């Protein structure tokens with residue numbers, strides 16, 4: 001059998017493995033080496049949409065290794081100043097009076113070994129590309145609702161490449177795995193983006209002077 005076809009079919013269609021998303025790469029390499037055992041690849045692909053890419057090493061026909069991953073911000077706290085700056089530029093008007101320094105301190109306080117609160121970051125080729133967080137409460141007018149998806153942000157140059165969806169799904173998966181049934185969020189203008197990911201509108205109201213949509217997702221009805 002052709003060596004390359006064999007490698008590709010082994011990677012793409014392992015018998016008995018769950019349906020997984022295919023890596024977005026064109027197979028043009030002259031040689032391919034799969035680094036790590038099959039078990040490594042299988043478990044990584046189940047854990048995340050992205051980690052599988054780190055398990056593939058292309059031959060000389062493709063010089064760069066595509067690496068994309070979602071990690072907890074507590075693993076890379078040095079990213080906080082950049083991320084806080086992005087969030088501050090995007091949402092300062094929803095937090096009137098909050099300075100960038102206060103935002104940085106809050107983000108540092110959210111670093112923990114618990115799921116709530118946690119901030120997850122998306123890294124593309126070692127570059128910070130986006131974030132999503134899970135927190136106890138994001139709307140002080142709705143203290144009865146918990147937990148919340150918050151801080152969903154993708155840097156402008158990485159938008160419309162599926163990264164926002166991966167981050168949201170990652171938080172949904174983590175929340176579901178922790179046995180929690182629901183997640184909430186509010187958004188001034190991205191309700192359609194969340195609706196595509198299975199979220200439904202609970203209410204529309206004015207919050208801190210902005211018209212926002214309050215949304216929820218029922219995780220035991222959601223299939224990844």
Ligand SMILES: CC(C)(COP(=O)(O)OP(=O)(O)OC[C@H]1O[C@@H](n2cnc3c(N)ncnc32)[C@H](O)[C@@H]1OP(=O)(O)O)[C@@H](O)C(=O)NCCC(=O)NCCS
Nearest residue numbers: 152153154159160161162163164165186187190192193196
């Ligand atoms: C909203 C945001 C996170 C989307 O991230 P993204 O990486 O560009 O989104 P994705 O590429 O994963 O998009 C997933 C799907 O949603 C669609 N989508 C993306 N933004 C959308 C929007 N504003 N309205 C409707 N659909 C949208 C995409 O076309 C894609 O659809 P498809 O699956 O049919 O192809 C990003 O635009 C952003 O960071 N905006 C600024 C911060 C912000 O508003 N965050 C949300 C706070 S509540």
